[in-house]
Structures are given as structure tokens and as C-alpha cells.
């Protein structure tokens with residue numbers, strides 16, 4: 054059974070209250086679905102440790118192994134609220150929301166908002182389905198206790214615009230909106246980022262009009278600062294948890310889900326509809342361009358080649374030893390190289406053959422944005438159909454340059470020429486080659502495998518060619 058640990062030194066009475074909240078919530082979760090529980094979630098959390106803390110976390114959080122509860126936050130919640138937060142945390146783990154490879158290089162505040170919307174809406178939907186099947190009314194009880202009515206996505210967007218409406222409440226207003234379930238968290242993220250971008254532009258105009266008047270503050274702050282600092286508290290809107298990096302491996306999570314499935318079989322419990330896709334994603338993850346880039350950057354910056362031995366850390370470290378008179382003295386200076394940032398230089402080949410739609414091409418080019426967001430990165434983009442259009446090569450080193458990409462040719466598809474001749478035509482000094490295609494292509498001879506990384510970005514799933522080298526990614530991210 055779950056263990057509850059008094060990490061922050063609460064007095065006996067307060068700790069008992071906190072512990073009761075956790076165990077009571079677990080006993081609700083343990084009930085059958087139609088009684089308001091969720092045996093699937095229960096089996097995932099039943100043996101976990103819960104640490105009652107005061108400063109480590111502001112609200113609730115988990116790294117997949119241990120759950121952390123701020124005792125002040127916990128004291129405000131009802132058992133039902135605690136149970137909701139437990140479901141929320143488990144969904145983050147199941148759906149890999151807090152893994153660096155999924156977060157990619159995104160603005161973390163906005164990503165947190167996007168995944169919270171997704172989790173909360175998914176929980177709401179589950180309650181509604183149970184209610185529909187059994188004539189119960191669990192959904193209407195979600196927003197009770199410390200939880201006030203939720204913040205819809207539209208309202209959140211207007212909050213980002215600086216128009217708070219009824220947000221000044223003591224209760225927690227969670228981010229939830231069933232309409233987001235038509236989108237992936239990645240798409241919700243894009244919606245919010247676009248809104249922030251529009252605000253910035255609006256703010257910039259206000260600034261120009263008012264010469265540094267008030268519009269500057271509310272408009273969304275510094276155009277260079279993607280982290281959104283200085284904007285109207287978007288990191289705090291609807292916040293019920295801190296998103297810690299997940300420590301459980303995907304295999305561990307998949308194993309736990311599999312165990313839960315076995316338990317469901319024997320107890321007539323219901324597996325959630327998304328459990329199958331969760332298992333598939335955990336055991337056979339589908340890479341996106343961002344995943345690929347995040348992995349590439351991680352790999353490169355862990356490699357010795359990126360350590361810069363000519364620039365040492367400002368504060369040298371030393372080995373110490375005991376001196377003759379018993380004092381401790383510095384023995385040897387330790388030289389540690391500073392880490393150089395990874396600035397990928399890429400060569401992108403875009404399939405402009407007849408089978409690629411204009412949208413495919415536009416979306417493909419957009420994927421390169423993720424690469425160009427890595428600081429200092431640059432690249433060359435080449436169109437290709439039955440022949441490589443060497444003359445139409447476009448150099449890019451920022452996102453705006455993508456607009457000047459020349460798209461020519463609408464014939465067949467042939468990449469052999471490209472892999473045979475690119476070094477001679479555009480140089481061989483690239484870290485990664487990106488091929489954007491719908492997949493209707495010949496398999497390239499393994500002998501042409503370049504020494505740098507290669508990624509095939511597929512715009513369609515039904516014509517994917519298994520290539521003899523390189524990684525494959527898909528334009529569309531996973532649906533959960």
C-alpha cells in the first residue's frame with residue numbers, strides 16, 4: 054500500500070490530516086468506475102510513495118516514482134480534489150508529457166499550459182462517459198471543493214492578452230476545455246504560441262503608437278524572450294502541479310500499464326480508451342522532428358567533441374590533500390572544459406514532385422523551423438523532383454529565411470543523384486541531412502550513406518519507404 058512520508062516535519066496532528074487526504078483519495082480511486090473510482094489509475098499509484106513537503110514543490114508533482122504534495126496546497130483540497138490531482142499526475146506520466154524529448158525546445162510555460170489542458174479535459178471526458186453509461190453525476194462534482202469553474206481555452210487566451218475575467222478568486226481554477234481533445238498537446242501549444250505572437254505584435258504596435266506607453270507592458274513583453282517572462286503570469290494560470298522531469302523509463306511505465314491491464318481483466322475493471330495507444334507509443338515511439346532534434350542535440354552535447362578545452366570554467370576546481378602541518382592544501386588544479394553549444398548545420402532536400410501537395414511542401418518547410426530554433430544553426434535547402442535543382446539552393450539561418458525558399462519542379466522523384474553528388478555541389482560540411490518527402494521514392498543504395506545524421510521527414514504515412522539509412526519522423530505528432 055502507498056506510503057506517506059512526513060518530509061517537512063509537520064506536527065503529528067497536521068501530518069495525520071495530510072496522510073488521511075492521501076489515503077482517502079486512494080480509497081475513492083480504488084472503487085469501481087461506476088462508483089466514481091478508477092481501478093486502472095489506482096493500480097498505477099497504489100504502491101507509490103507520497104512525500105508531504107513544504108518547499109520542494111508549490112502544489113503537487115511527481116517524477117513517476119515518488120509523488121510530492123505541498124502540505125498547504127493539500128490542506129485546501131477535498132478528497133475528491135486530491136483524487137483528481139492524482140489522475141492528472143498519472144496522465145502526465147502515461148503520456149510522456151514531462152520527458153525532455155517530448156518537450157523539445159518548446160517554451161516550458163506554454164507547454165505546461167497545453168498539457169494541463171489536455172489532461173484535465175481527458176479526465177472530464179472520462180467522468181462524462183461513466184455518467185452517460187450509468188446515469189451517475191460524477192462530472193458535475195469535478196468542480197467542487199477547492200476547484201472553481203474551469204478556465205476555457207478562449208478565456209486563457211484572453212488572460213494571456215491581459216484581460217483577466219474573474220480570475221481573482223481564492224479557489225483553484227483549473228485549465229480544462231473539452232474542445233481541446235480534438236487537438237494534440239503539440240497543437241494546443243501552437244494555438245497558444247500563435248496567440249502570444251499576435252499579442253507581441255499588437256504590443257509592438259501599441260509601443261510604436263504610444264512611444265513606450267502602457268501598451269508595451271500588457272502586449273507581451275520582449276519579442277526576443279520566448280519564455281514569456283513579464284507577461285501576465287501565464288506560468289501560474291490554472292496551475293495545480295509542477296511538471297518535474299519523469300524519472301521512470303518508458304519501459305517501466307509500459308510495464309506498469311501492462312500489469313494494470315492484467316489486473317483489469319481479473320476485476321471486471323475498464324481500461325481507458327487511450328490505454329492501447331499509450332502502450333504502443335511507449336513501446337514503439339513515433340519520432341517527431343522535434344524529438345529527433347532534441348535527441349541529436351543531447352547526443353552531441355554529451356560527446357567529447359563539443360567540449361571546448363580552450364576555454365575553462367571561470368572557477369577552477371582543485372584536488373586537496375593534507376599538508377605537513379595537518380592543514381588542508383590545494384594539491385592539483387582540475388581543468389574542466391566549458392560545454393560548447395551545438396549549432397547544427399543542415400542540408401535539407403525537399404521533394405517537390407507531383408505527389409507532394411502544396412500543403413505538404415509548406416508543412417515540410419515549417420518543420421525546419423525546429424532546427425533553425427537551435428541557436429546558431431543554419432542550413433541550405435534544395436528542391437528536388439526527378440532531378441536535384443542545384444541552382445535553386447537557398448541558404449537559411451533564421452526562420453524568416455524559410456519564406457525565401459525556392460520551390461521548383463513538379464516531376465518524378467529521385468534522391469540518388471542527391472546523395473551521390475551533394476558534397477561536390479554544395480559541400481560536405483553538414484551535421485544533418487533532412488529529406489522532406491511523401492515517401493514515394495526509391496530505396497537509396499546503402500553505399501551512398503553519408504557520414505552525418507540523416508532524417509527522413511514523411512508528410513504521409515501510407516507511402517513510407519523503408520530506407521537503408523537514417524531515422525524516420527512524421528509530420529504529425531502522436532495524438533495523445
Ligand SMILES: [Zn+2]
Nearest residue numbers: 141145169294
Ligand atoms: Zn500538470
